[in-house]
Amino acid sequence: MTIKKLNILLGVSGGIAAYKAPDLVRKLTATGAQVRVVLTESATQFVSPLSLQAVSGNPVSTDLLDPAAEAAMGHIELAKWADILLIAPATANCIAKLAHGLADDLLSTLYLATSAKVYLAPAMNQQMWFAAATQANLATLTQRGIQIIEPDSGEQACGDTGPGRMPEPQYLASLVTQPEAAQVLKGKRIVITAGPTREAIDPVRYISNHSSGKMGYALASAAKALGAEVTLISGPVALDTPAWVNLVKVESAQQMHQAVMLAVAETDIFIGCAAVADYRPVECVGQKIKKHNQELTLTFIKNPDILADVANLKGAPFTVGFAAETQDVSHYAKDKLQRKNLDMIAANDVSDRTIGFNSDQNALSVFWKDGEKSLAVADKGQLAMQLMLLISQNYNEKHA
Numbered sequence: 001m002t003i004k005k006l007n008i009l010l011g012v013s014g015g016i017a018a019y020k021a022p023d024l025v026r027k028l029t030a031t032g033a034q035v036r037v038v039l040t041e042s043a044t045q046f047v048s049p050l051s052l053q054a055v056s057g058n059p060v061s062t063d064l065l066d067p068a069a070e071a072a073m074g075h076i077e078l079a080k081w082a083d084i085l086l087i088a089p090a091t092a093n094c095i096a097k098l099a100h101g102l103a104d105d106l107l108s109t110l111y112l113a114t115s116a117k118v119y120l121a122p123a124m125n126q127q128m129w130f131a132a133a134t135q136a137n138l139a140t141l142t143q144r145g146i147q148i149i150e151p152d153s154g155e156q157a158c159g160d161t162g163p164g165r166m167p168e169p170q171y172l173a174s175l176v177t178q179p180e181a182a183q184v185l186k187g188k189r190i191v192i193t194a195g196p197t198r199e200a201i202d203p204v205r206y207i208s209n210h211s212s213g214k215m216g217y218a219l220a221s222a223a224k225a226l227g228a229e230v231t232l233i234s235g236p237v238a239l240d241t242p243a244w245v246n247l248v249k250v251e252s253a254q255q256m257h258q259a260v261m262l263a264v265a266e267t268d269i270f271i272g273c274a275a276v277a278d279y280r281p282v283e284c285v286g287q288k289i290k291k292h293n294q295e296l297t298l299t300f301i302k303n304p305d306i307l308a309d310v311a312n313l314k315g316a317p318f319t320v321g322f323a324a325e326t327q328d329v330s331h332y333a334k335d336k337l338q339r340k341n342l343d344m345i346a347a348n349d350v351s352d353r354t355i356g357f358n359s360d361q362n363a364l365s366v367f368w369k370d371g372e373k374s375l376a377v378a379d380k381g382q383l384a385m386q387l388m389l390l391i392s393q394n395y396n397e398k399h400a
Ligand code: PMT
Pocket: 193, 194, 195, 196, 210, 211, 212, 213, 214, 215, 216, 253, 272, 273, 274, 275, 276, 277, 278, 303, 304, 305, 306, 307, 308, 320, 321, 322, 323, 324, 325, 336, 348, 350, 356, 357, 358, 359
């Protein structure tokens, strides 16, 4: 899939979520877009122009009256340059200014001067989000064709709980760069497993693997950006929950099996991206094992095969597996496709340490009954979007 080279103007206003701006710039540039950043004065208290200049590779503008910046690219020129204006985070104050047409700083002036498609990712305290004034301002902007990206819900920096968190950068990047794809999975229910499982040996020890969850979480973000209702069943990872995704946390393979079997009824698509431990210790002893002996022997028993169990359900969802291989990747992947009765399988070569486990990048060879496609090395966010589009295409063909 080729992604059109876009000029994206990222406006950052002064809220705590501004700390995510460098990551957002990285995710936007990873799609092949050109990114320029404009900061409001208060945003410079949360994130430095220098770090945004480094990640975007372009000068960062902060001041309407800066002669040097105006000489390089004047604000009207900047407004015309943009295909997309994304304001993230958009504070309540910024939203109010835009709704009322004020132009007292660079960002609000650019908003009035641009004909670009405008997206706002509001981020604020939940009470401020619910305030009648904020909701009225958002309604005004929506009527004017501005796309408001719903904030994430959860615990907030101020300690409150509710809507007002800025969605994850990967989600925002996918949403604004691929709007044409935005609805291909609308109304589809998707269950995705991600991360490792931990198999307890005693109360303080376990066996596990190097899965970081990045690939599975990127798939959840991509599926959400394409309009699906997503349930993410995750082993222990150190990642933020993607926006608007129903997260179920588990530890062991048996817990993951149980959570999947509960979630998978009425599901359209199941994707098994988790690195599920194939075996677990026969028993998890009640007390910490003492180191009296030179040798310790553990006996393992096979875990349930979650993917195969889903694929063999009566009325099974469209089932997609992953294959982590270190040799003869396509041979083993095709074997798993057939043996586990899958609709599709995405294989990665985990002998290459620069991709696969715990890396930001991956490359996939995808197989289905009468086709295959290679997805070249890319950021996991980008790759997840390509894979989700391929899955959607095959799903539609099967149900045509
Ligand atoms: O999490 P990251 O650091 O981003 O790394 C991503 C990844 C390398 C973990 C991911 O891309 C990947 O390859 N996931 C599958 C890992 C794996 O367990 O592969 P496998 O070939 O052993 O298993 C084949 C399939 O069966 C997988 O879909 C797996 O989820 C599933 N399985 C395996 C065993 C089991 N008991 N139950 C299962 O459902």
